[in-house]
Amino acid sequence: MTDKLLTVSGLSKRFKRRGDDIAAVAQAEFDLEPAETLALVGPSGSGKSTIARLLLRLIEPDAGRIIFEGDDWLALRGSALRARRARLQMVFQDPLSAFNPRTTVARALEDPLRIHAIVPRAGRPQAVAALLDRVGLSASLASRAIHEISGGQRQRVAIARAIATKPSLIVLDEAVSALDVSVRGKILELLNDLQRQEHIAYLFISHDIALVRAFAHRVAILDAGCIVEQGPARAVIDAPQSAVGKALLAAAPRLHRNRIEDVP
Amino acid sequence: MSLRRFTRTPEAVAGVVVLALLAIMALAAPFLFPGDPQSIAGPALVRPFQDWAFPLGTDRLGRDVLAELFHGARTSLAVGLAAAAASLAIGTIVGTLAGFAGGIVDEILMRITDAFQTVPGFLLALAFVSVVGPSLGVVVIAIALSAWTGPARVARAEVLSIRERDYVASARVAGMHPLAIAFREVMPNALPPVLALSSVMVAGAILTEAALSFLGLGDPNRVTWGGMIAEGRAVLRTAPFLSIAPGVMLVFTVLGVYLAGEGIVENSAVKRGLA
Ligand SMILES: Nc1ncnc2c1ncn2[C@@H]1O[C@H](COP(=O)(O)OP(=O)(O)O)[C@@H](O)[C@H]1O
Ligand SMILES: [Mg+2]
Numbered sequence: 001m002t003d004k005l006l007t008v009s010g011l012s013k014r015f016k017r018r019g020d021d022i023a024a025v026a027q028a029e030f031d032l033e034p035a036e037t038l039a040l041v042g043p044s045g046s047g048k049s050t051i052a053r054l055l056l057r058l059i060e061p062d063a064g065r066i067i068f069e070g071d072d073w074l075a076l077r078g079s080a081l082r083a084r085r086a087r088l089q090m091v092f093q094d095p096l097s098a099f100n101p102r103t104t105v106a107r108a109l110e111d112p113l114r115i116h117a118i119v120p121r122a123g124r125p126q127a128v129a130a131l132l133d134r135v136g137l138s139a140s141l142a143s144r145a146i147h148e149i150s151g152g153q154r155q156r157v158a159i160a161r162a163i164a165t166k167p168s169l170i171v172l173d174e175a176v177s178a179l180d181v182s183v184r185g186k187i188l189e190l191l192n193d194l195q196r197q198e199h200i201a202y203l204f205i206s207h208d209i210a211l212v213r214a215f216a217h218r219v220a221i222l223d224a225g226c227i228v229e230q231g232p233a234r235a236v237i238d239a240p241q242s243a244v245g246k247a248l249l250a251a252a253p254r255l256h257r258n259r260i261e262d263v264p
Numbered sequence: 265m266s267l268r269r270f271t272r273t274p275e276a277v278a279g280v281v282v283l284a285l286l287a288i289m290a291l292a293a294p295f296l297f298p299g300d301p302q303s304i305a306g307p308a309l310v311r312p313f314q315d316w317a318f319p320l321g322t323d324r325l326g327r328d329v330l331a332e333l334f335h336g337a338r339t340s341l342a343v344g345l346a347a348a349a350a351s352l353a354i355g356t357i358v359g360t361l362a363g364f365a366g367g368i369v370d371e372i373l374m375r376i377t378d379a380f381q382t383v384p385g386f387l388l389a390l391a392f393v394s395v396v397g398p399s400l401g402v403v404v405i406a407i408a409l410s411a412w413t414g415p416a417r418v419a420r421a422e423v424l425s426i427r428e429r430d431y432v433a434s435a436r437v438a439g440m441h442p443l444a445i446a447f448r449e450v451m452p453n454a455l456p457p458v459l460a461l462s463s464v465m466v467a468g469a470i471l472t473e474a475a476l477s478f479l480g481l482g483d484p485n486r487v488t489w490g491g492m493i494a495e496g497r498a499v500l501r502t503a504p505f506l507s508i509a510p511g512v513m514l515v516f517t518v519l520g521v522y523l524a525g526e527g528i529v530e531n532s533a534v535k536r537g538l539a
Contacts, residue, residue, distance in 0.1 A: 058433050085439040097430040100449050112438045161438070 004067070005168055005201050006032040006055075011064030013050055024050040026225040028064070034168060035199040039212040039233060041248060042222030048205045050225075052173045055203065056090050057081060069168060086116045086165035093174035095154035099146040105132070105157055106142040112164040131160040135190060152183035156190070163194060171203045176211070188215055209252045213237045221245045269531055276527020282520030289337040297331035301487045305331070312505055323492075323506050324499055333513055335487040340517060343404055344470035350408035351465055355415025356451065356458050362416070363423030363454075364446040374420070377413050385410030389472055393481040400483045403476060407469045415458050415465070422454035456532070463525015467518045474514055489514050 011028040014021055025047045032038050040048050053059045055066065057073070066073040069087060076084055092098040099108055109128045113119045119127040129139035135156040141149060149157070155175065162170050172191070176184045188211075194200055206212050212219055213233055220230040223244040229236060240246050271277055299305070305318070305328040312321040312329070320329040362373035380388070389406040396402045426432065427450060435445045476482055477490030489510035496506030 053433075056433070056437055058436060082439040082441065085437060090434075090437050092430045092434065094430065098434050100431045100435075100453070102452060111435070111440065115439045161434075165438075 003033065004031050005034045005036075005069065006203075007065075007067040008055075009065045011051070011054060011066065012062050013047075013054060013059065014062055023225045025054065025061075028222075028225075028227050030220050030227060030230060032169065032201045032203065035195055035201055036218070037195065037202040037204050037216045039204045039206060039216035039219040040222060041206055041209055041212050041219060042244065043248070044207065046222040046244075047225040048207075048222055049173055051222075052090065052171045052203070052205055055171055056088065057085075083116070086112070086118075087167050088169050088171070089162035089165065089167040090171040090173065091155070091158045091162050091175040093178055095151060095158050095178070096147070098158055099154070101147065103146050104142070105144050105146060105149065108146060108157060109142075109161055109164060112161060116165050118165065127164075131164055132157075134163065134194075135160040136186075152179055152187065155179060155183075155187055159187070159190065159194070163198065163200070166198070167200060169201045169203065171205070173205045174207070175205075177206065177208065184211075191215075207248070209237055209248045221248070270527060273527050273530070275523045276530075279520045279523025279525070279527060282516055283524050286337050286341060286517055286520065289334050290341050293331075293334035293338050297328065297334055299331070301331040301335040302327060302485075309499065309503055311503075312509075320509060321503075321505065323495060324503075329492075329506065329509060332487045332492055333489075333509060336489040336492060336510060336513065337517075339400070339483070339486045339488045340470050340473060340514070343400065343407070343473040344466045344517075344521070346404045347407035347411070347469035347473070348462060348465035350404060351411040351469070352415050352458060352462065354408060354412040355417075356419045356455065358412065359416040359419025359421075359458075360423050360446055360451045360454060363420040364427055364442075364450055370420075373416075377416050380409070381413045386472060386475060389476060390479070390481065393476055398476075398481050398483055400486060403473060403481075403483060406476070407472045410472065411465060411468060415461055418461060419451075419454050419458050422457050423450055426450050426453050460529045460532075463522050463529070466525070467521045470514070470517055470521065 008031065009029050011025055012023070013025045014023050028047075028051060030038060040051060042048055050059070054061050057076075061074070064074075071084075073084075073088075106125070106128050109131050110124050113124055113127055114121075125142070128142050132139050132141060137153060137156050137160070141153065141157075146154065146157070158175075176187050179187060191202065192215075195202065202216075204212065204216050216233040218231065219233045219236050220227045221236070221240070221242055221244055222228070223242065228242040229240065229245055236245065237249065240249055293301075304326040306315075306322050306326050308322060308324055308326040310318050310322040310326075313319065314321065318328050318330065320333070323329060323332070358373055358377065362370040362377075389410040392406040392409055393402055396406075432445060432449055435449045440449070473482065474488065474490030474493070477488035478494045480491075480494065482488045482491050492510040493507045493514075496503065496508075496510075500507055
């Protein structure tokens with residue numbers, strides 16, 4: 001039990017809006033080992049982002065427990081929570097909206113270093129350069145405004161910002177979905193490298209089941225807020241038991257073809 | 265490019281020219297008319313364009329009208345700008361806190377805003393100056409108290425939309441303190457629609473200052489156009505020019521501020537639309 005990085009149980013969240021009462025997440029249970037990738041797949045509106053925001057304490061659950069690094073994550077408040085946030089980071093889908101429109105690459109990366117007092121002021125330019133190098137970007141990008149670099153570069157900066165605080169878990173909410181295919185492959189490669197070298201676990205949220213099959217160790221399939229099936233990524237995706245799993249598979253033509261070729 | 269667009273809107277150019285002239289008047293006043301403009305300079309009620317020592321004549325007490333107009337421009341512009349800046353600053357801070365904190369803080373701050381808004385602004389300024397006593401600083405605070413609610417509402421509305429953006433979530437994920445998020449991440453991005461109110465705020469502040477002075481609640485040690493109009497009333501039949509001259513100045517100033525401001529806002533809106 002103690003070797004688990006993250007244990008989530010009974011996690012539930014309802015949204016009430018104009019009379020509607022939606023169970024966005026209902027009784028979700030899952031866990032993560034260190035340096036493991038768990039994919040969360042499901043159709044749009046199935047509650048993936050809500051789970052991400054609950055884990056990051058951007059919203060509060062109605063019920064459930066989250067044990068992260070052995071501590072009751074939901075019991076943390078105020079400055080204790082802010083300090084521990086260094087260990088649990090997030091990368092958003094749209095790298096443009098994930099940065100203050102007025103910021104520069106350097107300032108975006110200095111923020112976490114300053115907040116968590118990781119590097120003293122004088123060493124920050126060097127630390128920023130090292131972070132940029134770590135995600136495969138040139139240090140000369142540091143002085144650029146965030147809107148002056150390409151979408152792929154921006155997502156690399158977002159990853160650099162996430163790893164700046166040396167987290168043990170990064171939630172990737174559709175982090176590669178907005179990128180075009182060639183850029184996506186390189187970013188996934190980078191994420192794999194980081195996982196191997198820094199032992200970072202990922203909660204990889206995606207609706208692309210083919211991508212998940214290649215990238216994740218395990219997968220949990222979400223339908224209307226409920227986890228309907230969960231297991232090793234290849235086993236689950238090659239032979240889904242749930243209706244949603246089957247529907248997602250049917251909607252992924254590339255993978256479907258591969259699987260049929262495998263059969264004979 | 266935006267300068268060229270700006271010069272293509274003649275009313276904006278007219279506004280800027282008027283404002284530039286007023287600013288020059290205000291800055292030049294102590295050099296062109298170094299003495300105390302409130303002291304007696306010559307015979308009383310010299311008509312305008314008669315005596316070149318007093319191009320615009322003198323008032324009931326023999327004070328130089330032209331000198332008074334120049335020094336009045338100083339008061340009007342200084343009070344107008346300071347009061348507008350104070351209103352915008354108070355409004356932005358209150359609106360940002362209310363919108364960002366939400367919940368009970370929002371509730372309390374917006375009830376206070378409501379309370380201020382139900383009292384007519386001018387009455388509030390009037391009451392404040394009568395209680396505290398007239399001086400330039402008090403007049404500025406009084407006008408700011410009567411005018412901050414508009415910017416507060418605009419700022420709050422903008423903050424409510426900005427606080428849902430991903431970059432605000434990113435700042436929380438990074439462990440930034442909520443106050444730092446409110447004032448470093450959210451507020452600067454909420455400013456454009458608040459600053460768009462500037463011209464209306466400055467014009468309003470100048471008029472309020474004139475009205476307070478007209479009622480005798482301006483700083484007694486300063487020449488003000490409102491005070492000049494009030495002074496002139498006693499001899500309105502025989503020397504109407506004494507009230508008309510500062511009145512015309514006031515109209516031009518308010519028009520200038522308004523036109524220039526609208527031109528700038530429209531330009532930045534166009535620019536933002538193209539970006
Ligand atoms: N802030 C919110 N207010 C009301 N409903 C919400 C809110 N956020 C999400 N929802 C609803 O919760 C459900 C799950 O949304 P989400 O977690 O964003 O799904 P996904 O990321 O899987 O597409 C959807 O029905 C969505 O409309
Ligand atoms: Mg989502």
